[in-house]
Amino acid sequence: MSSKINRETFIRSLVDLLRKAETELSDDVVNAIRKAEAREKSPVAKSQLQAILKNIEIAETHGVPMCQDTGILIFFVELGSEFHPGFDLEAAIREAAALATKEVPLRPNAVDPLTRRNSGDNTGKGIPDINWKLVPGKQLKITVAPKGAGSENMSALRMLNPTEVGSIKDFVLETVINAGGMPCPPLTLGVGIGGSFDKAARLAKEALLEPLDIPMSEFEKEILNAVNALGIGCMGLGGSTTALAVHVKTAHCHTASLPVAVNIQCWANRHASIVLGGDE
Amino acid sequence: MMEWHLKTPLSGEDVKKLEAGDIVYISGEILTARDEAHARILEFAENGEELPFSLEGAVIYHCGPLMQQTGEGKEGKPEWKVVSAGPTTSGRMSKMTPPLLEAHNVRAIIGKGGMKNVSEALKDKCVYLAYTGGCAALAAELIKEVKTVHWLDLGMPEAVWVLRVEEFGPLIVGIDSKGRDIFAEVREKAEKVFSEIKS
Numbered sequence: 001m002s003s004k005i006n007r008e009t010f011i012r013s014l015v016d017l018l019r020k021a022e023t024e025l026s027d028d029v030v031n032a033i034r035k036a037e038a039r040e041k042s043p044v045a046k047s048q049l050q051a052i053l054k055n056i057e058i059a060e061t062h063g064v065p066m067c068q069d070t071g072i073l074i075f076f077v078e079l080g081s082e083f084h085p086g087f088d089l090e091a092a093i094r095e096a097a098a099l100a101t102k103e104v105p106l107r108p109n110a111v112d113p114l115t116r117r118n119s120g121d122n123t124g125k126g127i128p129d130i131n132w133k134l135v136p137g138k139q140l141k142i143t144v145a146p147k148g149a150g151s152e153n154m155s156a157l158r159m160l161n162p163t164e165v166g167s168i169k170d171f172v173l174e175t176v177i178n179a180g181g182m183p184c185p186p187l188t189l190g191v192g193i194g195g196s197f198d199k200a201a202r203l204a205k206e207a208l209l210e211p212l213d214i215p216m217s218e219f220e221k222e223i224l225n226a227v228n229a230l231g232i233g234c235m236g237l238g239g240s241t242t243a244l245a246v247h248v249k250t251a252h253c254h255t256a257s258l259p260v261a262v263n264i265q266c267w268a269n270r271h272a273s274i275v276l277g278g279d280e
Numbered sequence: 281m282m283e284w285h286l287k288t289p290l291s292g293e294d295v296k297k298l299e300a301g302d303i304v305y306i307s308g309e310i311l312t313a314r315d316e317a318h319a320r321i322l323e324f325a326e327n328g329e330e331l332p333f334s335l336e337g338a339v340i341y342h343c344g345p346l347m348q349q350t351g352e353g354k355e356g357k358p359e360w361k362v363v364s365a366g367p368t369t370s371g372r373m374s375k376m377t378p379p380l381l382e383a384h385n386v387r388a389i390i391g392k393g394g395m396k397n398v399s400e401a402l403k404d405k406c407v408y409l410a411y412t413g414g415c416a417a418l419a420a421e422l423i424k425e426v427k428t429v430h431w432l433d434l435g436m437p438e439a440v441w442v443l444r445v446e447e448f449g450p451l452i453v454g455i456d457s458k459g460r461d462i463f464a465e466v467r468e469k470a471e472k473v474f475s476e477i478k479s
Contacts, residue, residue, distance in 0.1 A: 044452055051412040059417040068346040068364040068416040107346040118435040150369045166479050177470050181463055182369045182393035184413035230470040235413055236393055238466045268414050
């Protein structure tokens with residue numbers, strides 16, 4: 001019952017959340033990059049990883065976006081069934097995106113897909129992309145994951161035959177080879193398996209939100225080792241770490257289908273969350 | 281692996297001595313250009329129109345910077361500050377690069393991720409320099425001045441920003457003017473490994 005929040009405060013917290021996501025990487029990501037730098041043998045790849053670590057430090061210290069591609073803004077909202085904001089949450093999120101574009105600032109990236117006209121404030125038809133999930137409880141959890149185009153453009157989805165479970169790894173490897181240095185490795189790979197055409201892609205994206213320091217399954221490790229054996233390395237210049245982690249998410253699917261989506265994430269695995277309301 | 285410190289505008293001689301894998305730092309003027317700017321540069325060339333900027337000995341930076349207007353400036357010309365300005369994916373400009381190099385004596389292209397099928401067009405005249413993708417805050421520190429902007433009607437990321445840089449780098453020579461392409465070599469190796477482990 002005490003789950004009402006103030007609209008202005010809400011928008012302000014979202015702008016702060018966006019600033020945090022764009023300027024600071026979480027410890028699990030930074031630690032994974034540090035480890036990659038420490039074990040890298042190729043001097044070129046090592047120099048690239050060192051530049052990335054220096055860049056992360058400058059961005060955080062100066063409070064500026066770590067990458068000029070501040071992405072399109074993707075929100076994941078977990079709305080408690082007993083949380084009643086008392087205002088239009090979607091409109092408030094859109095307002096926060098436009099405000100953050102001015103204040104952080106963010107690069108205006110949202111364009112009409114056909115005319116290519118830029119809206120100027122990172123909002124538009126269907127943008128920011130807001131994913132709603134109704135959950136039990138009194139809280140509201142919002143995660144923002146800004147996604148750059150370099151890595152998104154290299155992502156892929158394929159409808160495999162149901163008998164091709166053994167080829168899932170090959171599809172991931174093909175996707176990574178085609179991507180080469182373009183998506184700014186070292187990567188995080190989100191693999192969505194099952195569901196439907198669109199569900200697989202959403203699972204892959206959700207997999208990218210997983211922390212990098214959780215233990216991987218045998219299947220995830222097998223894919224990761226194969227990806228790193230390719231030797232593409234940091235920025236595609238050759239080296240021992242092409243990916244930092246592989247996370248797989250599955251859903252049941254039609255007996256005649258095997259959708260597989262590979263969502264590629266660059267080294268700047270940006271996301272931040274806040275939890276509001278409730279007293280659980 | 282040599283280290284070079286070059287000043288713009290660059291000559292053919294400047295770039296012919298660079299070899300794939302060398303490290304380069306650039307001082308002087310660089311121009312940002314990505315998808316839309318490339319398309320417009322080619323349109324100008326096709327129509328025989330003169331560009332509002334010179335590409336003679338120029339360094340093109342595949343970059344769509346995040347800029348902030350800081351004031352109205354002199355003579356009503358807005359003043360800009362670079363907030364974040366790392367390289368964008370060069371692969372998208374692969375097809376437009378050979379005709380661009382045909383029309384203009386661009387001497388270096390800075391970007392990330394490499395380019396496909398441009399080695400021939402680069403031969404004896406231009407090099408591709410890789411800057412660490414995503415290192416936009418670091419790059420912004422090496423950009424000392426926003427000299428001017430052209431074609432702002434294309435939008436902030438797609439406009440041509442003329443930037444003064446000091447010791448911009450480290451840049452890795454990814455494709456040299458003799459046809460060596462590190463990205464292609466890495467890809468070839470990756471494909472070989474894949475053919476061995478493929479189920």
